[in-house]
Amino acid sequence: xxxxxAARRCACFFLLCLLLDGxxxxxxxxxxxxxxxxxxxxxxxxxxxxxxxxxxxxEQAVDANARSASAHFQLGWLYExxxxxxxxxxxxxxxxxxxxxSPDKADLVRQHINLCKLELAKTVAASGPxxxxxxxEMERIALENRDLQARVAALQSQLDQAKSAAAIRPPISxxxxxxxxxPIPARAVAEGQGRETARVPAKxxxxxxxxxxxxxxxxxxxxxxxxxxIAKSYGISLNALLAANPRVRPSNLPAGVTLNIPAP
Numbered sequence: 001x002x003x004x005x006a007a008r009r010c011a012c013f014f015l016l017c018l019l020l021d022g023x024x025x026x027x028x029x030x031x032x033x034x035x036x037x038x039x040x041x042x043x044x045x046x047x048x049x050x051x052x053x054x055x056x057x058x059e060q061a062v063d064a065n066a067r068s069a070s071a072h073f074q075l076g077w078l079y080e081x082x083x084x085x086x087x088x089x090x091x092x093x094x095x096x097x098x099x100x101x102s103p104d105k106a107d108l109v110r111q112h113i114n115l116c117k118l119e120l121a122k123t124v125a126a127s128g129p130x131x132x133x134x135x136x137e138m139e140r141i142a143l144e145n146r147d148l149q150a151r152v153a154a155l156q157s158q159l160d161q162a163k164s165a166a167a168i169r170p171p172i173s174x175x176x177x178x179x180x181x182x183p184i185p186a187r188a189v190a191e192g193q194g195r196e197t198a199r200v201p202a203k204x205x206x207x208x209x210x211x212x213x214x215x216x217x218x219x220x221x222x223x224x225x226x227x228x229x230i231a232k233s234y235g236i237s238l239n240a241l242l243a244a245n246p247r248v249r250p251s252n253l254p255a256g257v258t259l260n261i262p263a264p
Contacts, residue, residue: 157243
């Protein structure tokens with residue numbers, strides 16, 4: 001009888017555990033995280049530029065829900081940008097990536113983690129000599145950050161050029177059927193020799209002139225040359241040179257590579 005009673009007690013305990021597990025609440029979604037009173041208070045304090053108060057509010061949101069990825073992201077940003085604490089910022093950024101691995105912010109968060117690691121490396125370097133492995137890691141992060149900034153600048157320059165070209169591009173005129181475009185007079189071509197563009201009369205425009213595109217310029221990299229030195233020699237900016245050569249990495253420019261040189 002004792003064994004039967006013990007078996008019944010075990011069975012009842014097992015059923016109770018199943019019932020409790022089935023009644024446990026489901027994980028909160030991101031929208032539920034942002035409805036937390038502490039999270040809302042933290043956002044309001046950020047708007048008021050009370051950053052220490054905002055940190056305290058988001059910390060309370062994490063205490064109430066340790067899986068709040070949104071609160072961890074806000075704390076990472078505040079500790080990095082407002083509190084000057086890169087080590088704590090890295091912790092919250094990494095918690096965010098673990099709780100919310102979706103790619104919408106993952107690349108941005110990883111870039112901020114690299115920046116925080118670079119700041120930590122600078123702090124360690126100021127306090128004493130670095131170990132060789134730490135020094136190499138710091139140099140790698142610095143080069144990676146520099147390359148990312150150069151790529152962003154190149155893409156921004158390409159975007160600006162595309163917007164400018166779209167704003168000033170004249171409408172395309174289609175010649176009427178059975179007509180031949182007016183040939184360029186030989187005299188105008190002769191006068192335009194040695195210039196980058198030749199201005200010739202356009203048919204039906206009342207003597208208005210059009211620009212002929214100039215031939216593209218290139219430069220073959222010599223040993224020891226750098227992107228900024230090449231840009232200065234042609235009177236252009238580094239961003240314009242990188243925009244014309246999006247596949248070129250400024251930190252790795254071998255001799256013999258041919259670069260496109262945009263017009264100044």
